[in-house]
Amino acid sequence: MPELPEVETTKRGIAPYVEGRRVEAVQVRESRLRWPVSPQLAQQMPGQLIQQVRRRGKYLLFDTASGCMLLHLGMSGSVRVLLEPRPPEKHEHVDIAMAGGILLRYKDPRRFGSLHWLTTDPLQHPLLASLGPEPLAAEFDGDYLYRHSRGRKIAVKNFLMNAQIVVGVGNIYANEALYHAGIAPGRAAGAVGLQRYRRLAAAVKDVLQAAIEVGGTTLRDFTAAEGEPGYFSQQLYVYGRGGEPCLNCGALVQTSRLGQRATYHCRRCQR
């Protein structure tokens, strides 16, 4: 599920419940995630105070004085806060029980997510060390994209989805941002000029920011007793709209595959 806006919304939703709270117990019912859940998590996290929750790309970091829990939601992961005890359902793999009877529960049907317990600088961990800049940071701009794309033949959509270039741009927002920037997704990254990259960087920021804001207002209740936090009811211009008219020019939205991912674009508006 999660692209960057979903992860950011999750962070904002759970932070008030976990920051400043002490972990009492960690229960791992299924440790076979993308990587085995760190055995140290259940041994070392209890007793620790969660100082803050941070986000880096699509990772969430839970800082304590003695270590950091690194969480990725993969394709189908979610976390929620339970205020009342409730038996775990299928795919609810991990519980972080905290003071005051508050429970953080991790669910991930496809098990593409991950949970690590790190005792050294988490940003130096191999999974995080070579990540590109945050898309909403000032350093991510058209000049940055232009510089890093010179000489590269990869399709600009795949270039944009490369976390070493920029984090947090998944399939939905790559499709949407390219549409708003008027760039055909299959064009070679090295063949896109500076002005167009400036439009693209701006579109990435706009589209992510708008989705985060919708996430904040639609706000899903992370403590609701039932029902999954829904996906953003967002304004998608091309994603999932293959065969339907372009909202700008009326031409039919094209469906294709790039890097084995569903790709949508308007041939008239994107060149």
Add this chain to the structure above:
DNA sequence: CCCAAGACCTGGCGGC
């Protein structure tokens, strides 16, 4: 180094 394809895993959907 760069790039495309394969891998991991489960569930939902459409078609027969």
Add this chain to the structure above:
DNA sequence: TGCCGCCAGGTCTTGG
């Protein structure tokens, strides 16, 4: 209703 193939919001690993 049942089975089958295909699809899905991610990203690391492999091989050319």
